[in-house]
Amino acid sequence: MSSVTTFEINEPLDMHLHLRDGDMLKLVGPLTSNTFSGALIMPNLVPPVTTKEALLSYKQRIKEACEGDTFEPYCTLFFQNDYSYEFLEDVKDDIIGIKLYPAGITTNSETGVSSMDVEVLRPTLESMSKLGIPLCVxxxxxxxxxDREKEFMPIYESIAAAFPDLTIIMEHITTADAVELMDKYDNLHATVTLHHxxxxxxxxxxxxxxPHLFCKPIAKxxxxxxxxxxxxxxxxxxxxxGSDSAPHPKHKKECCGCAAGVFTSPIALQVLTELFEKYQALENLNAFVSLNAQKIYNFKPLTKKIKLVKKDFVVPEIYEYKNENVVPMYAGETLSWSIED
Amino acid sequence: MSSVTTFEINEPLDMHLHLRDGDMLKLVGPLTSNTFSGALIMPNLVPPVTTKEALLSYKQRIKEACEGDTFEPYCTLFFQNDYSYEFLEDVKDDIIGIKLYPAGITTNSETGVSSMDVEVLRPTLESMSKLGIPLCVxxxxxxxxxDREKEFMPIYESIAAAFPDLTIIMEHITTADAVELMDKYDNLHATVTLHHxxxxxxxxxxxxxxPHLFCKPIAKxxxxxxxxxxxxxxxxxxxxxGSDSAPHPKHKKECCGCAAGVFTSPIALQVLTELFEKYQALENLNAFVSLNAQKIYNFKPLTKKIKLVKKDFVVPEIYEYKNENVVPMYAGETLSWSIED
Structure with missing residues (x-):
């Protein structure tokens, strides 16, 4: 394996991504769309994405921000207990899933659900199950x-058992317990970030x-x-x-009361290649960053081949656009793989 | 207990304190000496306090910074494997103990010991034991x-067992395991901070x-x-x-790569009173902040009575002196007890 100097990834997918909105979207959108074929976009804007109108208009803004790149944003709705079957049926083809946040658990999740009781969640989950809409949690x-993730395990179990036809994704898992739980129910799946x-x-x-490594869930x-x-x-x-790449401006990271989130979009594929090469597992990388997601979500992404070459890549100290900026993970450090222009 | 509106603490002692040097010493020294009768002063200056000359001159600088207050700085040496018996005998009356740092484990500890093997430490520990000099660790x-504190327990045990006459203080303990260990050996004692x-x-x-609550050992x-x-x-x-009150300037706390330490000196007695009142344990506070230390270290502090009154105290946002500054714990918040002028 020591002779590998180039590596190709087909249709790379980031199945958990925060693109924000406005100038931040314009800054970070292209840092994903220039290398990924598609990404599952989180709906925790302010206000969150809960209507078809908000959804379509956000998708449009993302497409404009990423114009020129072969890239598909797979959008999601912000889970609400009162989504009607008719609404979900109508919006079904415009989303890849619905993201459920317990209220106040992370950035912009204040309007999430206040009870994780299956009976409270049942109406929406039943419709989703019938319509084949995956649940991201x-x-x-x-x-x-x-202990927060481990304590949540019984809730995953109760949802998985109550809705055996519902595809459930445990987002950004961080514990050995979650890895184990994944195998216990056919309908339980997971994303994992680069940083975890x-x-x-x-x-x-x-x-x-x-602070630039501070995220939720916290590294364990x-x-x-x-x-x-x-x-x-x-x-x-x-x-x-699923990178969970989450941009916050520098002044909200390097301060008292710093916001949670690691920004990895522009380095993800290079570092994953480095990591899989180190453990002699490069042959599994394409499944991890694309094929598994295609099977779990049952979709066909846009064709996109990314060629990585073994060449130093010095990670920029900061990315900037107008008044927005974001510091990436490994800022200023040198990676051993680059993306070929 | 709800009728308590004043409370007196006699000879309050802070048995683990960082006063630094220069202008920072001039800033933080009086914030301890105005309320405490005495404090055990940590020797991790740059360079650390390892000679009689450095020790006496540091003690003098502390006394000057705290001039006008009834206050005694109980100084310590920075542990070295090569202290001779003669040196320790000569310096014995000028110190209250010797502080041992594993190399690189916290602020300014780079020149600490690189091996915690009892045999490596034996010469100095044997002299200390014979001379009755306590060991702070x-x-x-x-x-x-x-896991760092728990993993250190076997080292405490081996030193305690090898030197039964040596008074050992486990500094700033943070775990239930350390509380338990304290009772296992007659010669094992401990300090605990306010923040822990x-x-x-x-x-x-x-x-x-x-960042202002980030400290070493980390809160558990x-x-x-x-x-x-x-x-x-x-x-x-x-x-x-032992407060382990550790001042770092604001810009070294609110930044990327923030330094470890919580600054509690100016609020310690007020918050301790609040805490002991809340749990109806005020009758034990004087033992915790003074009598226990007098017995363990076998010394008589300067007479000093501090009267606390139940009156709002708004904690300053920052303390400043010349180019130095430090942000205290609970900056800007209101405490229910004040120190009577």
Whole structure:
């Protein structure tokens, strides 16, 4: 494997992405669309995307921001308990899934659901199940920060058991427990981010405090990272790449009360290639970043071939557009793989 | 207890304090000396305090910074493997203890010991034991951030067992395991900070990231805080108050790569009173902040009575002196107890 100097990824997909809106969208949109064939776009705008009108207009703004690139934004709705069957039937072909947030659990989730009781969620979930709309979930309780995902497991189990035909995606899993749970129900799947394959709480708070590595869910223990990495490297068929790349301007990261989110879009494919090469698993990378998602969501992405070459890539210190800016993970550092122009 | 409106603390002692040097010392020194009778001063200057000359001159600078207050700085040396018996005998009456840092484990600890093997430490520890000089220890390994203190426990045990006459203080303990270990060896004692009685990792990284609550050892789990609080509230005789109040200028806290340390000196007695009142344990506060330390270290502090009154105290947003500044814990918030002028 030491002789590999180029590597091709077909139809790379980022199945969990935050593109925000306005100038931030114009800044970060192309940093995904120039390398990915498509991405599942999170609906946690202010206000969140809950109507067909908001959905279509957001999709249009994304397409404009990413114009010129072969790129499809797969949009989602922000879960609400009172979505009618008729509404969902009408909007079905314009979305790839619906994202459920417990209220207040992360950035712009204040209007999420206040109860995770299956009976409260039942009307919307039943319609989704019938219509074949996948459910994407931010699975954290409001308990102690290291336990939030584990404490959420019984909720995943109750939804998975109550709606066996509903495709459920545990978003951005961070624990060995979640990896294990994925195999327990046929309809449970998961995304994992790049940064949760790389870091633990040690990297955030073990030395000096590193706000650019602070995210939700927070990075966990070494044994958790190890379980996530194992599953990714073997391209576990129920696991997809979802960067959860989440831009916040520099001044909201390097401050008192810093916002949660790691920005990885412009480095994701290079670092994934580096990582899969290191563990001699390059043959599984295309399944992890594309094929698994195609099967789980049952769709055919736009054709796009990305060629990576073994050549130094110095990660920019900051990306800027008008008044917006964002600091990427590994800012200023040198990666060993580049994307061929 | 609801009728308590004044409370007196006699000879309050802070048995773990960072005063730094230069203008920072001039800024923070008086914020301790105006309320405490004495404090055990940490030796991790740059360079660390390892000679009699450095020790006496630092003590003099502290006294000058705190001039006008009834206050005694109890100084310490920075542990070295090659301290001779003669040197320690000569310096004995000028120090209250010697502080041992594993190399690189916290602020200015780069020249700490690189091996915690008892045999490597033996010459200095043997002299200390014979001369009755207490050993203060920053007890963390360089393992995963949540496990560092627990992983250090076997080292405490081996030193405690090898030197039964040596008074050992586990500094700033943060775990239920350390509370338990304290009772296992007659010669093991501990300090606990104010902030570790109040916060968990949740307060640092559970919501937005809070650099002013980032410290080493990092705040742990709810059950750890609970064990520490129980021991403090009952004034466990082997446990002393040691604030570990550690000033860093604002720009080194609110930045990328923020330094570890919480600055609590100017609010410590007020918040402790609030806390002990809340749990109806005010009768134990004087033991926790003074009597226990007097017995463990076997010394008589300067007479000083501090009267607290139930009156709002708005914590300053920042303390400043010349080019130095520091943001205290609870900056801008209102405490229910004040120190009477």
């Amino acid at each position: 931010h699975g954290e309780t409001n308990g102690f920060v290291m 394959l790389l870091i633990t709480l040690d990297d955030v708070a073990g030395g000096m405090l590193q 223990r070494p044994e958790d990272r190890s379980a996530l990495l194992d599953a990714a490297l073997k391209a576990h068929p129920k696991l997809m790449f | 920053h007890g963390e390994t360089n393992g995963f951030v949540m 009685l109040l916060i968990t990792l949740d307060d640092v990284a559970g919501g937005m990231l809070q 789990r709810p059950e750890d805080r609970s064990a520490l609080l129980d021991a403090a509230l009952k004034a466990h005789p082997k446990l002393m108050f």
